[in-house]
Amino acid sequence: MLMNLFKFKGGVKPPSNKLQSNHLPIAQAPMPSRLIVPLHQSIGGTPRPIVAAGDHVLKGQMIGQADGWISAAVHAPTSGTVLEVAMHVRPHPSGLDSLCVVIEPDGKDEWITRTPINHKAAEPADVFHHLQQCGIVGLGGAGFPAHGKLTPSKGVAMDELIINGAECEPFITCDDLLMRERADEVVRGIAVFRDLLQPKKVLIGIEDNKPEAIAAMRAAVDAQNEPFSVVAVPTLYPAGGAKQLIRVLTGKEVPGSMRSTADMGVQVFNVGTAYSAWRAVAYGEPLVSRILTITGNVHAPRNYEVLIGTPMDELLALAQPHPDTDGILMGGPMMGFLVPNPQVPVVKTTNCLIAHDDRLFPPKAPEMPCIRCGACARACPHELQPFEMYWFARAKNFGKTQEYNIFDCIECGCCSYVCPSRIPLVQYFRFAKSEIWAREREKNAADQAKARFEFKQYREEREKADKAEKLAKAAAAQAAKKAAEAAAAAAAEGDATAPASAAPDAASPTVNPEKDAKRATIEAAMARAKAQREAVQPKNVDNLTPEQQQAAAEIEARRVAAHLVEPEPVAPPSEKSE
Amino acid sequence: MFAPAPFLLKDASVSQVMIQVCVALIPGIAAYASLVGPAILVQLVIATLSALLAEAVMLKLRGKPLALFLTDGSAIVTAWLIALTFPPLAPWWLVVTGTAFAVVVAKHLYGGLGQNPFNPAMVAFAVCIVAFPALMSQWPSVGLQLGLIDQMNIILGWAPRVDALSGATPLDAMKTALKLGEGSFDVSTLLANQDIYGNFAGRGWEWVAGGYLLGGLWLWHRQLITWHVPLAFVGSLSLISGALWLYNPAQFASPLFHLLSGGAMLGAFFIATDPVSGCTTPRGKLIFGAGCGLLAYIIRVFGGYPDGVAFAVLLMNLSAPVIDLLTQPPVFGMKDKA
Numbered sequence: 001m002l003m004n005l006f007k008f009k010g011g012v013k014p015p016s017n018k019l020q021s022n023h024l025p026i027a028q029a030p031m032p033s034r035l036i037v038p039l040h041q042s043i044g045g046t047p048r049p050i051v052a053a054g055d056h057v058l059k060g061q062m063i064g065q066a067d068g069w070i071s072a073a074v075h076a077p078t079s080g081t082v083l084e085v086a087m088h089v090r091p092h093p094s095g096l097d098s099l100c101v102v103i104e105p106d107g108k109d110e111w112i113t114r115t116p117i118n119h120k121a122a123e124p125a126d127v128f129h130h131l132q133q134c135g136i137v138g139l140g141g142a143g144f145p146a147h148g149k150l151t152p153s154k155g156v157a158m159d160e161l162i163i164n165g166a167e168c169e170p171f172i173t174c175d176d177l178l179m180r181e182r183a184d185e186v187v188r189g190i191a192v193f194r195d196l197l198q199p200k201k202v203l204i205g206i207e208d209n210k211p212e213a214i215a216a217m218r219a220a221v222d223a224q225n226e227p228f229s230v231v232a233v234p235t236l237y238p239a240g241g242a243k244q245l246i247r248v249l250t251g252k253e254v255p256g257s258m259r260s261t262a263d264m265g266v267q268v269f270n271v272g273t274a275y276s277a278w279r280a281v282a283y284g285e286p287l288v289s290r291i292l293t294i295t296g297n298v299h300a301p302r303n304y305e306v307l308i309g310t311p312m313d314e315l316l317a318l319a320q321p322h323p324d325t326d327g328i329l330m331g332g333p334m335m336g337f338l339v340p341n342p343q344v345p346v347v348k349t350t351n352c353l354i355a356h357d358d359r360l361f362p363p364k365a366p367e368m369p370c371i372r373c374g375a376c377a378r379a380c381p382h383e384l385q386p387f388e389m390y391w392f393a394r395a396k397n398f399g400k401t402q403e404y405n406i407f408d409c410i411e412c413g414c415c416s417y418v419c420p421s422r423i424p425l426v427q428y429f430r431f432a433k434s435e436i437w438a439r440e441r442e443k444n445a446a447d448q449a450k451a452r453f454e455f456k457q458y459r460e461e462r463e464k465a466d467k468a469e470k471l472a473k474a475a476a477a478q479a480a481k482k483a484a485e486a487a488a489a490a491a492a493e494g495d496a497t498a499p500a501s502a503a504p505d506a507a508s509p510t511v512n513p514e515k516d517a518k519r520a521t522i523e524a525a526m527a528r529a530k531a532q533r534e535a536v537q538p539k540n541v542d543n544l545t546p547e548q549q550q551a552a553a554e555i556e557a558r559r560v561a562a563h564l565v566e567p568e569p570v571a572p573p574s575e576k577s578e
Numbered sequence: 579m580f581a582p583a584p585f586l587l588k589d590a591s592v593s594q595v596m597i598q599v600c601v602a603l604i605p606g607i608a609a610y611a612s613l614v615g616p617a618i619l620v621q622l623v624i625a626t627l628s629a630l631l632a633e634a635v636m637l638k639l640r641g642k643p644l645a646l647f648l649t650d651g652s653a654i655v656t657a658w659l660i661a662l663t664f665p666p667l668a669p670w671w672l673v674v675t676g677t678a679f680a681v682v683v684a685k686h687l688y689g690g691l692g693q694n695p696f697n698p699a700m701v702a703f704a705v706c707i708v709a710f711p712a713l714m715s716q717w718p719s720v721g722l723q724l725g726l727i728d729q730m731n732i733i734l735g736w737a738p739r740v741d742a743l744s745g746a747t748p749l750d751a752m753k754t755a756l757k758l759g760e761g762s763f764d765v766s767t768l769l770a771n772q773d774i775y776g777n778f779a780g781r782g783w784e785w786v787a788g789g790y791l792l793g794g795l796w797l798w799h800r801q802l803i804t805w806h807v808p809l810a811f812v813g814s815l816s817l818i819s820g821a822l823w824l825y826n827p828a829q830f831a832s833p834l835f836h837l838l839s840g841g842a843m844l845g846a847f848f849i850a851t852d853p854v855s856g857c858t859t860p861r862g863k864l865i866f867g868a869g870c871g872l873l874a875y876i877i878r879v880f881g882g883y884p885d886g887v888a889f890a891v892l893l894m895n896l897s898a899p900v901i902d903l904l905t906q907p908p909v910f911g912m913k914d915k916a
Contacts, residue, residue, distance in 0.1 A: 008910070009910075012588070014586045014588070015586070170586060243910070243911070247910075253910055253911040253912075253913065254911055255909075255910070255911030255912055256909065256910065256911060258911070329585065333583070333584060333585040333586040334583065334584040334585075334586060335583055335584070336583055336585070337583055338582075356585070361585040361586065364582070364587065365591065366643075366646055368591075368592050368646070368650065368691070368692075369690065369691045369692035369693065370692050371592060371595070371652075371691065371692045371853055371854055372692065372853045372854050372858055373595065373802075373853045374804075374853060374858050375590070377858065378801075378804075381910065382909055382910040382911075383907060383908070383909045383910045384909055384910075385858070385859070385906065385907075387858070388858075404906075405909045408909050408910065408911075411583075413583055413584030416583075416584050416587070417584050417586065417587055417588050418588050418590060419590070420590040420591050420592050420594065420595050421591075421592055421692075422587070422591070424582060426583065426584070427582065
């Protein structure tokens, strides 16, 4: 089991604050009064709602259908009645509304028919579809649909499958408790991932401050006789960052610009994802609940299994928050955020709720100028130069921030944590990134507008040219005709022997028949138009019931009687124009 | 409201950094005080008070919060470095002028804390040695034992500046003797026969240098400075002085003499490590430190000034931005591509 571990540069050691919540077993949270299930809970397309207000739903019934390949279905967390499908504030720092399905539980918690899948016998595509339909997404934080990460990159051998049980953020203990109590099913879930990805090695990384979890996972791996290595990694924030854990366990450094770690033959899943994937495969259970740490300024911190969609204030009450609690932090204190209001629901990626108060998280001292001490650069796990990026972000010189690789920043907060000048560096970087994105969007929009304009110009010019050509042709034809006529007239009047005239007798009488033909055409067109007008009937007189027809006839009779109209069924002009 | 993560912050502040720098200076100051008497403490007080006053005036003029910036300790560090590099019996107004120039011009006119391209204390030293070369070269002779009152009188200008004050530093004395002697003296005879010298360098000054070294190592231990600048400084100074010493030991003093003389230790650990005006990348710091050591040696041995640390640091300050630009380390995952 001894293996060579690697180090990543930087990192910080904030007080872990995990002991408060990891000494009690996972408890079941009581059924909330109502569930607010946001449809957009994962990276990728927003699932489309497939239920409407008033519908009765069963636990595990799909309520949001995956939209595209990178998207995952959303399910009713319990049985009950759909109250509404409406916009509600979601747990996101933006505080913006998103479409949610609100369900009133009926208290029966009645499951829909669940269909497991034999992942060894089934086609991989069917297993991916099953996981997508069960709404399995990464529970470590980003919420990337799990099935989207289960295919190796083309032409790159899958060397290592890494299972992330590091849980490096302070306060959070949900993965710790999951591994202690449900190691067996976690390991079975890992085996599913292994079967799909066929990696050469499976490494389970757990920070060495969780000895119980390490022991439980080792026991489960041994019991199932799996060749997985459970590796204790040094406790150092952010060792649980995907790229940091890859570095520690394999020595590989995945560049920030590389979107998928599979391109370097390695893939990472959170332990919670493995667990819910196993529940989906073996029991056909969609992801409707998760384990969540409730801690911070509370009397009874603990881990709970909670239904997705449970309002946070109802959960926080379970842990008995102290009266001076002034907010709820979702996630850990390094990367989490204060939720916009306490009623926002738990989503698939909610791993921790921390009751916030000024004692635990003292208000920040005033920001001082940067003294270039370099503490941030030494703490940065991606080996960036945060003070340089700060300098340019502050000056809104965003091009320079990109030269200093601002998009490699994972916003782990190490730089802000160590800064003696108390500069909220991460905020500056988020600001710079969003400005760059906004400018890119603007530029794309401008480019598109430019392309449209240029095409329009081209089209107009082409049309102009076409028209000119047509006119020229018509003029030429006219001239030729005139010349021919003149020649014919000359031939008829003057030289009778001229060969140009084909019909010398018909030359003069052609004028009148032409005029007659024109008149006839005009008359025919007018007749057609009249017939068309008469053929058009007002739309609202189609499919009338006999009663309505009778009523209409009576009205018509009254109008005729009052000499308002001619006794002729003519539709009013306004309806004709339709 | 925008998310202000992280919510947990390390217990750190600019004033903590500055206070620790001051604490690290204490062993050197103690050795210095035992060498030249309480005058140095008087100078420290004068420099501190004038720095704080200049800082307050400038903050007021610039409309900055007084309490926040006066307590950051940066002006005190500048003041102490000035007091420690100026002659200990320099008249009070010289120290005040130097300090005021450092704070007003070198620091605040460039934008205040964190914005100065040059080390303010070294700017003060350079300005004063150019403007008042005689006063800046008068060091108390060895064995001059004056009490606090006498020293106060000299500093405040109430007593005549006697000849005993106009000694040279050991470094200066060595250079002058070697130049005047035109080969008739050699370094080892000078060291052995003049009581200005101790075992390796200036008598007593060795201990001051040792005090700075001790404080500097503590700063490194506290992770307030990295090893790069001091090691490169000491390394390049040793290398160049060692090479010339091996070439001609009669004309060139040993590396130990150079390391323990003048501002070498103070410069290596406290001045060249100033993050604001120095380099920030690891390779940049090595170049910066090596440049300081090399230039200091060239100026102090071949130049016209008794010591070269101040000008060496200023010259390297000038090159720091471009060194930083050219030595950016590769980021995570990009090492084989760099």
